[in-house]
Structure formats: C-alpha cells, structure tokens
Amino acid sequence: MISSKLPKIFYGGDYNPEQWDQQTHQEDLQLFKQAGIDIATVNVFSWARNQPDEVHYQFEWLDQLIDSLYESGIYTCLATSTAAHPAWMAKKYPDVLRTDKDGRKRKFGGRHNSCPNSPTYRKYSTEIASRLAERYKDHPAIVVWHVSNEYGGDCYCDNCERAFRVWLKKRYETLDALNTAWNTSFWGHTFYDWDEIVLPSNLSEEWGDDNTNFQGMSLDYSRFNSDSMLECYQLEYDAIKTIVPEALITTNLMGFFKPLDYFKWAKQMDIISWDNYPGLDTPVSYTALAHDLMRGIKNGDPFMLMEQTPSQQNWQAYNSLKRPGVMRLWSYQAVAHGADTIMFFQLRRSAGACEKFHGAVIEHVGHSNTRVFRETAALGSELQTLGDTLLDSRIESKVAILFDWDNWWAIEKSSGPTIALKYVDQIHKYYKAFYDRNVQVDVVGVDSDLSAYELVIAPVLYMVKPGLADKLEQFTQNGGTFVTTFFSGIVGETDLVALGGYPGELRKLLGIWVEETDALLPTMRNQIVMDTPLGDLNGDYECGMLCDLLHTEGAEVLAHYGDDFYKGMPVLTRNTYGKGEAWYIASDGEEAFIDGLMKFIADHKGIQPVLDTPAGVEAGRRVKNGEQFIFLLNHNAEAATVELHDLQTTNLLDPHHTGSSIEIPARGSVILSASYSS
Structure with a gap:
C-alpha cells in the first residue's frame, strides 16, 4: 500500500x-x-x-x-x-x-x-x-x-569525460584490463594513460545513434551515462x-x-x-x-x-x-x-x-x-x-521473459549482422504469444531469481553475463524449460566474442553449435518446415531476417530450413538437460509459428490462461489473501461475451448477478472477484 x-x-x-x-x-x-x-x-x-x-x-x-x-x-x-x-x-x-x-x-x-x-x-x-x-x-x-x-x-562535456575516466578506473582498475575488454589492439587504439581516453561521440568513435567503431567503449559510455x-x-x-x-x-x-x-x-x-x-x-x-x-x-x-x-x-x-x-x-x-x-x-x-x-x-x-x-x-x-479491495494484490506468473538493458545496448550498437534486428521488437513478439492467450508473464532481469517459474524465455540473448549460463543451466537442470533464439550466446559483458563456437557459454545447455548466421534482405524469406507436429504446430512457416546455420550436439531436431543452400539444416531444436528442456529457435519465425510453439510449450508445462476470451478481450488476474480479481478488458469497438463456465464470481463494479457468461461492452472493463488457490 x-x-x-x-x-x-x-x-x-x-x-x-x-x-x-x-x-x-x-x-x-x-x-x-x-x-x-x-x-x-x-x-x-x-x-x-x-x-x-x-x-x-x-x-x-x-x-x-x-x-x-x-x-x-x-x-x-x-x-x-x-x-x-x-x-x-x-x-x-x-x-x-x-x-x-x-x-x-x-x-x-x-x-x-x-x-x-x-x-x-x-x-x-x-x-x-x-x-x-x-x-x-x-x-x-x-x-x-x-x-x-x-x-x-x-552529455559529452569535459566534466563528463573526466568522470568517465574515473568510472572506468573503478570498473577495470588497470589499463591492461581496459585495453583487453575493448580490444584496443584493433586499429591501433591501445591506451597507455587514462587521460588519453575520450568520450565516444560523433567527434571520435561514433556516428549517428548506434554506429560505433568500438562497441565495448560505447557500451561502457551507455552504462556510465545511466549511472551518472x-x-x-x-x-x-x-x-x-x-x-x-x-x-x-x-x-x-x-x-x-x-x-x-x-x-x-x-x-x-x-x-x-x-x-x-x-x-x-x-x-x-x-x-x-x-x-x-x-x-x-x-x-x-x-x-x-x-x-x-x-x-x-x-x-x-x-x-x-x-x-x-x-x-x-x-x-x-x-x-x-x-x-x-x-x-x-x-x-x-x-x-x-x-x-x-x-x-x-x-x-x-x-x-x-x-x-x-x-x-x-x-x-x-x-x-x-x-476502496482498498485491490491494493497490495499481486500477480502470479509461471512464465518469465528475460530483459537486459546491456543486451539491448550491445545488440543495437553491433556492426552486424543486420540493421533490422531490434531487441524490444523480439521481446514483444514472444510476449504477445502469451498475452493473446491471457497467460500472465513476468519481465525479469538477468539477476532475478528464476526458481518460481516453469518457463523462461530469453529472445536474442546476445550478451551472456558472468554467472548467467550457470543460472540457466541450474534452472533447466531442476525441471524448468528454457527458450532462446538466434543471435544468442555471442559475447560476454564487454562485447568480446566468446571464442570456441557460438552460442558460447550456452552451447552445452542447448546442445547445438552455430557455424554461421545468414542475414537476409528485407525481401527475402525462408521456411521453417516442421518434421513432426507439435500440437497445432504443423506444416511450413515463413522465417527471415537472420538464419543460424547450426549443427546438433545432442539436441533433437524438430524443424529444418526449407530453402537456400542450407535447406534441410536444423532451425528448431530441443535439448534434454537434467529434468528440463532447452529450446533453440534459429530464425525469426512468423507470428503463427511463434504463437503455436509457445502454446505447445506452455500446454506441455501445464501453464494455463487466466480465462479463454474472444480476440481483443484481455483477461488478467491479481490475487490477495485467497481471493482473485479477474480483469476483463475489451479492447474492441464492439461488445464481446466471455464464458465463465462454473467459475463463481462477484462483479466488483456492478451489483448485478454474474452468471456463466458475461458481456463486456465495447471498450469496457469488468473486474470480477472469486476465491483462489495457487
């Protein structure tokens, strides 16, 4: 409160x-x-x-x-x-x-x-x-x-430049460590004195919004600016x-x-x-x-x-x-x-x-x-x-999506492989697959405790920070399901590539090795061809933007590419790891593919929606002291009916009786109360 x-x-x-x-x-x-x-x-x-x-x-x-x-x-x-x-x-x-x-x-x-x-x-x-x-x-x-x-x-003033050097000294302690982190041997940028370091700006290493010669330096400036x-x-x-x-x-x-x-x-x-x-x-x-x-x-x-x-x-x-x-x-x-x-x-x-x-x-x-x-x-x-009916009620989710600002900055400062890759758009694609089915999702950081979740999704986990791979392995080992996508496991926290094969520290968990990544032109498409049906997911689906060319190292192949010189190579894999599973989606699939796959995985884990509702009607739930509050939000321009079946509810905003179904007016909202046990 x-x-x-x-x-x-x-x-x-x-x-x-x-x-x-x-x-x-x-x-x-x-x-x-x-x-x-x-x-x-x-x-x-x-x-x-x-x-x-x-x-x-x-x-x-x-x-x-x-x-x-x-x-x-x-x-x-x-x-x-x-x-x-x-x-x-x-x-x-x-x-x-x-x-x-x-x-x-x-x-x-x-x-x-x-x-x-x-x-x-x-x-x-x-x-x-x-x-x-x-x-x-x-x-x-x-x-x-x-x-x-x-x-x-x-800001890029002299005060900020001096403060940036202080921030870097605290982070790296020595110039040797900084030179290694930024890979300054590239283009002869080795620093021998802290005062040689200037801010990455349009006067030095950057041009435009996200273009930079040294991603590690620019990434650190983003961190420094936020910290300032x-x-x-x-x-x-x-x-x-x-x-x-x-x-x-x-x-x-x-x-x-x-x-x-x-x-x-x-x-x-x-x-x-x-x-x-x-x-x-x-x-x-x-x-x-x-x-x-x-x-x-x-x-x-x-x-x-x-x-x-x-x-x-x-x-x-x-x-x-x-x-x-x-x-x-x-x-x-x-x-x-x-x-x-x-x-x-x-x-x-x-x-x-x-x-x-x-x-x-x-x-x-x-x-x-x-x-x-x-x-x-x-x-x-x-x-x-x-009144105070809803105050301090909480949302209980079995699904989490990992989000990381450092990962966002690093992906979009990258000098390849495509300008089309936008981190938040990828997050939204996977979130929407659950939102459309009224499955509640927590958006969490890489430092968050994952033990309460059945399913963790990390779209485009380009940067794997220290300890994160171990955390994801432990989560999966204990029975959780982990899902990630193309362009994941590429770099560490200073934007240096994890050598030895993509996806770096995630390779053992996912049971795959990515040899190359193809960047498709906006007009180009490939296909995801399902090898066996996964629930309603069957047949062929479009994919594009990025296509990982991968080899399995223990993972099961569930779908393959349908076109180009890598036709027949895996595009969807599942790896058993301890009591759990780790899935890899090697290309940017169309909405129907993502929706179908997320539904199959959620159903397999027993993760149920708050309610089944018509398209455009959102159902959410907050809980407190054994009571659930169900929000029915009709985003449509016409009325819609939601089936409640045998759920016994009270309408908090309307004293009229709530039966086995309820009509939600156009752009209307209803809040129902019912007993709840998790």
Missing part, C-alpha cells in the same frame, strides 16, 4: 497552479472534488520560482498550495523541482549546461538540459531537496516524494532520507526507455512509478508488456501509474483523442498489470508553450461539462467504490 493515509487507489496527477491565478485554483479545487481527485503531484518544474538567485529561497507559495490542497482532501506527491535548472544558474555557472554528441555547448532552454556530472548542478539540486525535506518533513499531506522528472538524455544520472537521483534521495527517514521516494520512469538501465535504478527507488503514453495505434499488447516490465524491475511489487493523458497528447506526430471509454479501459489495464495508482498529466491544461494542447482533466473551457471530465469523474467514483 502506498499510504495508509488513504486506503484506496490514489487518483490524481500533475498540477501546476503556479501557471494560474488564485481564483482559478479555487475553481480547480471544486472540480477536483467532483472528479474524485485525491492526490496531486506539484513542484515538478518550479525551481526558478523556488530559488530566484543563488542564496534566496521562496517556498511560501508552495506552503499555501499544499495547505489548500490538503484542506480540500487532496494529498501531495511532492517533487523536488530539479528537472529544469533556473536561467540564472546557467548564466552564472555554464558547467550545468550539456554538450551534445557533436561537441556543441547548449544554451539555457528546454528541460533536461543539466549535465549530470556538473558539480554546480549536483550541489544546488541536493541543496534544494534538503530544504524541501526540512520544510515539509512533518506535513501530513505529503505521501510520496518525487525526485526530478523523467531523467534522460546524455542515477547518482544525481541518489544525491537527492539521500538528502531527503537524511531528514525524512520514512519518506517514500520515487522518480517517474518511461517504460522501454533505452538510455537508462531501469533494473539498476529500481534498486534505489522505494516504489516504481512510470509514465504511460501509448498512441492510438500502439498495440495493446505492447502497453501491457511495458506495464509488466515496470512491475518486473522491482520484483513484482505494485507500481504507480504516475502519468497518462486523460485523452490527447501533444508530442506525437498524430495526437488522436482517446475514444470514449478508452481512458477508463487503459487505466484498468494498468491496474490489472500491477498499478496501485491512476494518475494523469495533467489536471489542468496549460495556456501556453509546448504542452498547451496536451490533454487534461480540466480543459481550456474551464468547467465540468466536457466528455473528458465526465469520464474522469465516473472513474473517480468507481475507485471510491473499490
């Missing part, structure tokens, strides 16, 4: 009354009551107002704001305001400004323009966090502390904790955000919060996957949905309205996947600048007679009805 002060799902969002006059604020408070709003995130971008110069602070406006919200029954998620430094700071201390990848020093403007290794930024951001903690440490309205906002970006921003967060976190030891502290993450290793960040966060902004055409399975990732980085704990739009966004190419019912539907989807809050950006629309067309609970018209407000208020009323 996020806070015992309000035993229900918190409902609210970002609020910026500093942009408005007092009369408007009073009107907002009345509208908040109508909408059921009970939490507001404030002070996110108010550093310039809080600190007009180097020595003076002015928090009186914030005192009045927090007090007025609290008197209206609204709690505060208090941000530290450090997401955008003041103009005076940039003018007086230009070291706070970032330098881009082309070596250009930024000027004041935008946001996230602070160098994470600037001594000035670290000094003043820590100081204001301390002052806020001291001022509000005993205020009863504060339930969550919010450090900065949506960390991201990169994490250190900034940690400084503010520690400043608050020193004064308010019981504080619940977070910062808002962004799902599949490539620059930051959220598994590392999660270890320093008291609760995960994240901002969910799918487009109208974003697959609902991808949104579900992002929720499951945000739950997975903190060992399955409930998370905060910190931001979503009530309807329209402003920064996508095409900012469509959320259709009637979709805001409620996507809110409950977040809860179904582990959210214990529903919050928006924003509570009132800005009048100017780049977010003036970003949706809000209170639109520019300024009153309650809008579709968006009515839908928001209706959801607020439902959350009051639910």
Whole structure:
C-alpha cells in the first residue's frame, strides 16, 4: 500500500497552479472534488520560482498550495523541482549546461538540459531537496516524494569525460584490463594513460545513434551515462532520507526507455512509478508488456501509474483523442498489470508553450461539462467504490521473459549482422504469444531469481553475463524449460566474442553449435518446415531476417530450413538437460509459428490462461489473501461475451448477478472477484 493515509487507489496527477491565478485554483479545487481527485503531484518544474538567485529561497507559495490542497482532501506527491535548472544558474555557472554528441555547448532552454556530472548542478539540486525535506518533513499531506522528472538524455562535456575516466578506473582498475575488454589492439587504439581516453561521440568513435567503431567503449559510455544520472537521483534521495527517514521516494520512469538501465535504478527507488503514453495505434499488447516490465524491475511489487493523458497528447506526430471509454479501459489495464495508482498529466491544461494542447482533466473551457471530465469523474467514483479491495494484490506468473538493458545496448550498437534486428521488437513478439492467450508473464532481469517459474524465455540473448549460463543451466537442470533464439550466446559483458563456437557459454545447455548466421534482405524469406507436429504446430512457416546455420550436439531436431543452400539444416531444436528442456529457435519465425510453439510449450508445462476470451478481450488476474480479481478488458469497438463456465464470481463494479457468461461492452472493463488457490 502506498499510504495508509488513504486506503484506496490514489487518483490524481500533475498540477501546476503556479501557471494560474488564485481564483482559478479555487475553481480547480471544486472540480477536483467532483472528479474524485485525491492526490496531486506539484513542484515538478518550479525551481526558478523556488530559488530566484543563488542564496534566496521562496517556498511560501508552495506552503499555501499544499495547505489548500490538503484542506480540500487532496494529498501531495511532492517533487523536488530539479528537472529544469533556473536561467540564472546557467548564466552564472555554464558547467550545468550539456554538450551534445557533436561537441556543441547548449544554451539555457528546454528541460533536461543539466549535465549530470556538473558539480554546480549536483550541489544546488541536493541543496534544494534538503530544504524541501526540512520544510515539509512533518506535513501530513505529503505521501510520496518525487525526485526530478523523467531523467534522460546524455552529455559529452569535459566534466563528463573526466568522470568517465574515473568510472572506468573503478570498473577495470588497470589499463591492461581496459585495453583487453575493448580490444584496443584493433586499429591501433591501445591506451597507455587514462587521460588519453575520450568520450565516444560523433567527434571520435561514433556516428549517428548506434554506429560505433568500438562497441565495448560505447557500451561502457551507455552504462556510465545511466549511472551518472542515477547518482544525481541518489544525491537527492539521500538528502531527503537524511531528514525524512520514512519518506517514500520515487522518480517517474518511461517504460522501454533505452538510455537508462531501469533494473539498476529500481534498486534505489522505494516504489516504481512510470509514465504511460501509448498512441492510438500502439498495440495493446505492447502497453501491457511495458506495464509488466515496470512491475518486473522491482520484483513484482505494485507500481504507480504516475502519468497518462486523460485523452490527447501533444508530442506525437498524430495526437488522436482517446475514444470514449478508452481512458477508463487503459487505466484498468494498468491496474490489472500491477498499478496501485491512476494518475494523469495533467489536471489542468496549460495556456501556453509546448504542452498547451496536451490533454487534461480540466480543459481550456474551464468547467465540468466536457466528455473528458465526465469520464474522469465516473472513474473517480468507481475507485471510491473499490476502496482498498485491490491494493497490495499481486500477480502470479509461471512464465518469465528475460530483459537486459546491456543486451539491448550491445545488440543495437553491433556492426552486424543486420540493421533490422531490434531487441524490444523480439521481446514483444514472444510476449504477445502469451498475452493473446491471457497467460500472465513476468519481465525479469538477468539477476532475478528464476526458481518460481516453469518457463523462461530469453529472445536474442546476445550478451551472456558472468554467472548467467550457470543460472540457466541450474534452472533447466531442476525441471524448468528454457527458450532462446538466434543471435544468442555471442559475447560476454564487454562485447568480446566468446571464442570456441557460438552460442558460447550456452552451447552445452542447448546442445547445438552455430557455424554461421545468414542475414537476409528485407525481401527475402525462408521456411521453417516442421518434421513432426507439435500440437497445432504443423506444416511450413515463413522465417527471415537472420538464419543460424547450426549443427546438433545432442539436441533433437524438430524443424529444418526449407530453402537456400542450407535447406534441410536444423532451425528448431530441443535439448534434454537434467529434468528440463532447452529450446533453440534459429530464425525469426512468423507470428503463427511463434504463437503455436509457445502454446505447445506452455500446454506441455501445464501453464494455463487466466480465462479463454474472444480476440481483443484481455483477461488478467491479481490475487490477495485467497481471493482473485479477474480483469476483463475489451479492447474492441464492439461488445464481446466471455464464458465463465462454473467459475463463481462477484462483479466488483456492478451489483448485478454474474452468471456463466458475461458481456463486456465495447471498450469496457469488468473486474470480477472469486476465491483462489495457487
């Protein structure tokens, strides 16, 4: 539970009354009551107002704001305001400004323009966090502390270059170790002094987004950049904790955000919060996957949905309205996947600048007679009805998908074999095979405990870190089923190839040896020809992009290639290992193949869906104290009927009797309660 002060799902969002006059604020408070709003995130971008110069602070406006919200029954998620430094700071201390990848020093403007290794930024951001903690440490309205906002970006200034060398010394200790890790004997890059090392940028080893001459160096810069921003967060976190030891502290993450290793960040966060902004055409399975990732980085704990739009966004190419019912539907989807809050950006629309067309609970018209407000208020009323019923319930999964930021960075910085390989797309393909059947999945890191799972899938496990192969062998030896794919087991954690044959340390577990990998043009396809049926998986299926040419070393061949000079070579293998099995998929199969194979393996392991539902109807489950809460989410534009058979359920949002089937309205959501035993 996020806070015992309000035993229900918190409902609210970002609020910026500093942009408005007092009369408007009073009107907002009345509208908040109508909408059921009970939490507001404030002070996110108010550093310039809080600190007009180097020595003076002015928090009186914030005192009045927090007090007025609290008197209206609204709690505060208090941000530290450090997401955008003041103009005076940039003018007086230009070291706070970032330098881009082309070596250009930024000027004041935008946001996230602070160098994470600037001594000035670290000094003043820590100081204001301390002052806020001291001022509000005993205020009863504060339930969550919010450090900065949506960390991201990169910097290539001299401070970062010096800090990078320090980071490298800690990681490698000696230049010999570093030279070995980066393979600097290639192209005569051997370093004899730490100060010879420069940042990999468009002025040195890189060009564009992911092109680099030295993958090991660029990979380490990605790690360093993520760690640098994490250190900034940690400084503010520690400043608050020193004064308010019981504080619940977070910062808002962004799902599949490539620059930051959220598994590392999660270890320093008291609760995960994240901002969910799918487009109208974003697959609902991808949104579900992002929720499951945000739950997975903190060992399955409930998370905060910190931001979503009530309807329209402003920064996508095409900012469509959320259709009637979709805001409620996507809110409950977040809860179904582990959210214990529903919050928006924003509570009132800005009048100017780049977010003036970003949706809000209170639109520019300024009153309650809008579709968006009515839908928001209706959801607020439902959350009051639910009370604490769903809080602290958990999701139980027998399937895990391994996800690793280092692996993501390394794959997409690789100089081959194809530019078509996108790590997250591969993760989504395998996740969707389970999502479409309502089989719940945890998205976990390579350091996670795998013992609770029956099935672990690691698509494109290009990088095998120390100890991971042993962990996967132990998991399989004990009866688990492990599945991986082409382009796996290629390198270690410094992006050096594991010599002796692919897939490196996974070779014994998989019982195969990969001799070559063919990269197909986008117009080229091959075939997966099944040797024997696996359940409904039978016949021929298309494959492409990459094709591993492999030989078996004990593994059973279940399918072969149907074309090209490697026609007849294995493309799908299964290796018995101890009490378990290890599967290898040697090419990028079409959706029907992946779906059929994942269904066969799950059925073989006795892994069952939450419910069987029509296409487009998602079924999820959270459990608590012997009770299960089944979420039925109809993503279709027409009503659908779900068969419940003999499952005895209670509809938590509708007092009417639930029989052997239930109709879910178009874009509707139903939450059912039933007894549960795992």
